Amino acid sequence: MEHASLPKELRFTLDDDAEYLFAKLDYALRDGVHIQRRTDPDLFRFLSNDENEDSLRAYYEKYLRVKLQRRTQGGESYYFLDFMADHRGNLGDHYERLENHLLLIGFLLHKVMVLDRNIELRSITEFKRILRENYPDLRIHLNRLIARSPRQTDNPEDNSTVDSAVKSAFERFRQLKWVDYDGDTFETLPAFSRLTDAYAPHIQNIDNYLKP
Numbered sequence: 001m002e003h004a005s006l007p008k009e010l011r012f013t014l015d016d017d018a019e020y021l022f023a024k025l026d027y028a029l030r031d032g033v034h035i036q037r038r039t040d041p042d043l044f045r046f047l048s049n050d051e052n053e054d055s056l057r058a059y060y061e062k063y064l065r066v067k068l069q070r071r072t073q074g075g076e077s078y079y080f081l082d083f084m085a086d087h088r089g090n091l092g093d094h095y096e097r098l099e100n101h102l103l104l105i106g107f108l109l110h111k112v113m114v115l116d117r118n119i120e121l122r123s124i125t126e127f128k129r130i131l132r133e134n135y136p137d138l139r140i141h142l143n144r145l146i147a148r149s150p151r152q153t154d155n156p157e158d159n160s161t162v163d164s165a166v167k168s169a170f171e172r173f174r175q176l177k178w179v180d181y182d183g184d185t186f187e188t189l190p191a192f193s194r195l196t197d198a199y200a201p202h203i204q205n206i207d208n209y210l211k212p
Contacts, residue, residue: 002181007055007058008055008058009055009058009059009061009062009063010034010055010059011051011052011053011055012055014057015051015052016148017042017045017046018046018052020109021042021043022046024043025043025046025047028040028043028079029060029068029079029081031175032081032083032175033080033175033176033177034078034079034082034097034176034177034178034189034191034193034194035078035079035080035177036076036077036078036079036177036189036190037076037077037191037196038076038190039118039189040149040177040181043174044079047145048077048079048080049090052069053068056068060081062071062157064081066081066082067081067082068080068081069081069082070083070195071191071193072190073190073191073192073193074190076190078177078189078190078191078192078194080191080194083097086152092153094132096122098172100145101165101169102140102142102168102169102173103195104142104145105165105169105170106169106173106178106192106195107141107195107199107202107203107206108131108135108142108206109127109169109188110192110196110203111203111206112127112130113188114196118130122185122186122187123184123185123186124166124184124185124186125184126182127166128162128163128166129168132162133160139177140182142162142168143162145160147161148165153170170186177189177191178191178192178194179192184189211212
């Protein structure tokens with residue numbers, strides 16, 4: 001089939017790698033994964049090819065009514081389907097939105113590391129200690145928020161609730177490729193900036209949102 005006979009939204013199929021990479025890429029993007037060079041080098045290479053990127057962007061806009069976005073943080077680019085907008089396109093309930101208490105953990109992680117200048121923080125245990133000891137009002141609010149979640153059954157005054165919420169948040173953030181961790185040691189990935197891009201007003205006013 002000649003190149004000119006294919007519509008723009010299907011021209012990525014002309015890439016020799018499309019046969020074995022597109023399905024994996026599509027599944028990851030629909031599941032909310034952020035595609036980055038350091039975590040998914042083959043998918044990133046396929047997607048960042050200029051012709052493929054333009055074609056795939058047209059594909060998702062035409063057939064799924066969602067936007068394929070590219071962002072850059074610290075000189076590193078990443079891609080994602082924009083599910084945080086109100087319009088979810090034709091994906092229905094495939095993508096599971098982040099629950100509010102998981103978002104709150106993300107807000108707090110950004111606050112602790114960036115706003116409070118703990119940029120060298122790499123320990124999940126230390127992060128939980130900071131939440132408990134340095135931000136008691138935030139912990140109380142977090143517990144109340146978790147208590148309203150239908151998925152949580154812990155006592156909202158029990159510190160184990162905070163431990164559970166942090167554990168769940170880091171697991172979900174790793175699925176999204178916002179963070180990576182090995183045991184207690186974690187690092188934020190370039191795509192973690194997606195959280196701050198999407199919720200900057202909330203993070204900037206976090207003290208007002210988290211009043212007891």
